[in-house]
Every structure is written in structure tokens, then in C-alpha cells.
Amino acid sequence: MHEMALAEELLKISDEAAASAGAEEVLRVGVGVGWLLQVERQSLAFYLEALRRDYPRLEHAVFELDEEAVRVRCRVCGEETEQAGWGFACGACGDRDVEVVAGDRLEVRDMEVRTDDV
């Protein structure tokens, strides 16, 4: 259910970025969906579709939802490794003293927009 709130934020950010670039229309929005957030992509896509009528620039935009794996940096050996499941541990030395460096964000990464010639 929090997908609705998240979809609203993604639309707001996309629209703001398009407006500040002087874009008339957004063609594509690349979204990174961090695995750690437990966002249901189908539900997110549904809300993006349902809520975008409030954002004329985004009417025909294609939202590409790309899942981003969790990566952790080990505080002991310094290695960065990808994680396959919960109970994070360093993939190199096995220590559990790790910090998450990727996969914990839902972000608008990039966009393709159309600007009219002046």
C-alpha cells in the first residue's frame, strides 16, 4: 500500500526535473527500485499509471522499473559485495559488520524528455 505514496513522489520528482529542464513531454523515466525497500513493482506501476493524470507532461512516459540489488561494504576488510538474501554478511571475508551502500533507495535515475525548438 505504501506504493501509492512512493508513486506520488516519483511523479512529483519526474515532473519537477522535466519542468526545470524546460521539457514539454517526458518519454521515458528510469527508476531504480532497491531490493531492500520491498516495493511491489506491479503495484508501483499501477499507481504510477493511476496518478499520472495529474501530470500532463508525464501522460505518455514509459516508466522503466529496474530492480537494484543490495550491496554492502565490509567495515572489517573494506570489500563491497552484492547480497543474495537477508542476514547481510561480507561476501569476501564473511564478517557481519557491514553497511548497506546500494539497494536501499527508490530513485528517479534518468529521463528522456522532449523539448520544443524555440
Place this chain on the structure above:
Amino acid sequence: MCETQGEGHQHRHLEVHRHAMEANDQVAARLRRGFAARGILVLNLISAPGSGKTALLERTLEQLRPLRVSVLVGDVETERDAERLRRCGVPVAQIVTAGTCHLEAGMVESHLAEVDQRELDVLIVENVGNLVCPSGFDLGEDLKVVLVSTTEGEDKPLKYPAIFHRAELALLTKADLAPHLDFDREELLRNIQAVHPGMKVLEVSAKTGLGLDLWLDWIRAKVGEKQSLHV
């Protein structure tokens, strides 16, 4: 930003890299600075509906004196929980989310005026009953506490891992019921450790008082840590 020429218009590529939680996180950071300036410990309590958050808080509020505690309680509808907690004689503000399945930092900020922060050691936020949605919304708290009751099944941590990963402490509630249930305590503890190695777990019963001392001591210790930073 590359640009390609079209007929009468241009296509442009924009690098954006903005986080969907950024608006919430800004408010949460502002709240956290305010709480730090006053030395207030803030706990965000998260669980499924019916795990016993309000019952546990009733006992907790009675016994935490002389610490000065307030509660912000989130529910989708009604003021019932706030009315229960006010009987414990502490300031309580109800946040009715009217459909929203989690609390956001802005909701906390807009209800803070209802509790007097000048007279406060601990602020407890009782989130909307839900194990998924609240876990990603920072409310400016120091620590998240997740509650799971003996009646909910041993696989809760595996089904809802994000909150068990993020919370500092797990409270196993309704511990008094365990002998009457097909409840496998060891398996629940194993599942918690699989998601969050080293996670602290306390077993409590609001009904019998079992384990409440350990929970109250944990809060008092965290208050001490927070206030020592403040001075």
C-alpha cells in the same frame, strides 16, 4: 546532458538521481535535530495489527515514571488507542491517517505541538499496525522497535524481513500465551537471527508483567545514552 535533433523538437537525456523518500527524509532530519537539541529519546514502534502494542504501552507508561513520556499514536481511523493511553496520565496525540497505511515524518511534525517537548524524556511513536509500509519511512526516531506476538507464527521475520532488518530490538509479546499454543520459540528466534544477526530480543507479557523489567531497563538505558550526548 546529450541532445539529439528531431523535427521541430529535441530529445534530451537528463540525469536525475533523486530519491522518492527525499521529502520525507528532509522532514525527518529536521525532527531529529529538534529531538537531539532537547535530549528526547524517540522510539518508533512497529508491528502487525493486534500484536499488543497498545496493551504493552499501557503497562510501560504506568511503570516508566518518573521519566516523562508522551505518545503519538497512529491509526487509520478512530481515537480509541489515544483514549486508552490517556488514562495512563501521559500526554497522547492521535494521528488519524484516514487510509494511509503508515506514518510519515510530516504527520509527526504536524502533531508535535500537541505534546509539550520542553517537559519530555521519551517520545514513543506507535505506528499504524502494519509490518511492511512503515518500515521505510524515517520519522526522526532514534530507534525502531518491532513487536511480534506468540500468536502470529514463527515465520513472520522471514515474511517481513525489512522491518526486522531495520529495527534495533524485537519484542516477543503475549509471551504468557506460549504454553497454550503450538508456538516454536526456538524457530522464531532462529528466523529473527537469520534476517538480523545479533538482534536483541526481549520476551514480554503485558498481561502478567513477564519480562517488563527488561524492556523498561532497556528504555531507561537508551534515555541515559541520549541525555549524556545532550549534556
